[in-house]
Amino acid sequence: MTGAEALDLYQIEGGVPLNGEVQIQGSKNAVLPMMAASVLQKGCVCLKGCPDIADVQCMEQILQSIGARVWRIAGDLYVDCKEIDTGVIPGAYADKMRSSIILMGALLGRMGRIRVGRPGGCTIGERPINLHLSVLEALGVALEVEDGVIYARADRIKGGYYKFPKRSVGATENGILAAAAADGETVLENCAREPEIIHLCQFLRSMGANIVGEGSATIHIEGVKDLHETCFEVPADRIVAGTYLLACAVTRGNIRLTHAPIGEMQALLRVYKEMGGQYEVKGGKLIADSRHLNRPVPYLKTEEYPGFPTDLQSLLLTLCATIPGESRIEETIFEDRFKAALQIKHMGADVRVEGRVAVINGQNLHGATVKAEELRGGAALVLAGLGARGITRIGGICHIERGYQDICGDIRSLGGNISRQSTEEL
Numbered sequence: 001m002t003g004a005e006a007l008d009l010y011q012i013e014g015g016v017p018l019n020g021e022v023q024i025q026g027s028k029n030a031v032l033p034m035m036a037a038s039v040l041q042k043g044c045v046c047l048k049g050c051p052d053i054a055d056v057q058c059m060e061q062i063l064q065s066i067g068a069r070v071w072r073i074a075g076d077l078y079v080d081c082k083e084i085d086t087g088v089i090p091g092a093y094a095d096k097m098r099s100s101i102i103l104m105g106a107l108l109g110r111m112g113r114i115r116v117g118r119p120g121g122c123t124i125g126e127r128p129i130n131l132h133l134s135v136l137e138a139l140g141v142a143l144e145v146e147d148g149v150i151y152a153r154a155d156r157i158k159g160g161y162y163k164f165p166k167r168s169v170g171a172t173e174n175g176i177l178a179a180a181a182a183d184g185e186t187v188l189e190n191c192a193r194e195p196e197i198i199h200l201c202q203f204l205r206s207m208g209a210n211i212v213g214e215g216s217a218t219i220h221i222e223g224v225k226d227l228h229e230t231c232f233e234v235p236a237d238r239i240v241a242g243t244y245l246l247a248c249a250v251t252r253g254n255i256r257l258t259h260a261p262i263g264e265m266q267a268l269l270r271v272y273k274e275m276g277g278q279y280e281v282k283g284g285k286l287i288a289d290s291r292h293l294n295r296p297v298p299y300l301k302t303e304e305y306p307g308f309p310t311d312l313q314s315l316l317l318t319l320c321a322t323i324p325g326e327s328r329i330e331e332t333i334f335e336d337r338f339k340a341a342l343q344i345k346h347m348g349a350d351v352r353v354e355g356r357v358a359v360i361n362g363q364n365l366h367g368a369t370v371k372a373e374e375l376r377g378g379a380a381l382v383l384a385g386l387g388a389r390g391i392t393r394i395g396g397i398c399h400i401e402r403g404y405q406d407i408c409g410d411i412r413s414l415g416g417n418i419s420r421q422s423t424e425e426l
């Protein structure tokens, strides 16, 4: 990102109910670990319908820096891992994106020795990596951390047993990736049960891996030496689908989502219905009507899957900020995820944060100049702008573009009034 890009912004004129149809992009959180998994094989992997977003581009650069060839044909991403020749992930990349840590398990399986800077990512809390390191140690990896750099070594990763003291999506993925090509059997307990874990295991199985139990707390992995090439369809992004459903709700609109992973959206759809939103599934499309949505959320907490996802918390909070009555939302997964709530106060929202609980009294919002500080919180500001009277300008959009391929184009196709302005045009 150049200094100029850092100043790019979205301008929104709010107050228009969204109406129309939009197709949901491929899932960021599903494809990143798949890209990492591709280094476990020595041929070429094709990821069909891979979203072209900044986090994926960053992972492409990391893979290129270790010797992979990466290219796109239309919406598909190809990763050729024949010539991977180093286990050193430059600190600059690791710092940019948290998912770089996911490369540890897979790359160790390939190179035996790796060096990686401590990962960056969204500023939504402490985000420790102790569970990632512990699961690798349980599989025979020797680790040292010095001056923010992780050195890991394992001539052969050995199957083993690890029970996560706390559920973590990324650490579960790392454990699975390390075990997929290890010597012998691995049993992982208290695993995360998010759909992205299931998608990763399906992807690995398409490469020849031997895994059972994903989606439950216990996963068994029998290491397989020769994982092979594959071509795999990236599943749709449940958080992007949730973002557009909530954008429809904020504007009291009426939209159709194609390719929405409806089965993975049940917690959100329940709340949407309780708030007065209506929906039906027809011909595989999610058809949502928010014209009568008018009830606040007395109490909701974010939870691990299948509970309400933390990634949609700031977006739901924004919706609540437009609905008369008191709503309460508790964030149980990340300790510092109310940054967007503070920003929408500049737009007239009545939000009080008491520790991990936000208390919201809904009313009319007005346009203002605000700043995205992290990915989903940034998308929440877009929703606030769509629901507000007047003009909203959002800075820090590089955070939003880490995860949304074309949020402006998608919202414009639903009749919303949003444009992306680059610094040169201002």
Ligand code: UD1
Pocket: 028, 029, 030, 032, 098, 099, 125, 126, 127, 128, 129, 130, 131, 132, 133, 166, 167, 168, 169, 170, 171, 192, 194, 196, 310, 311, 333, 334, 335
């Ligand atoms: C993933 C998602 C992110 C989502 C989150 C929770 C990706 C790329 N990101 O992040 O969008 O918000 O799941 O659904 O898939 N923890 C530790 N030690 C660790 C790792 C995590 O204590 O080593 C804690 C975290 O601080 C947090 C909780 O565990 O409180 C859950 O985090 P985790 O599931 O690991 O989130 P990510 O995999 O980073």
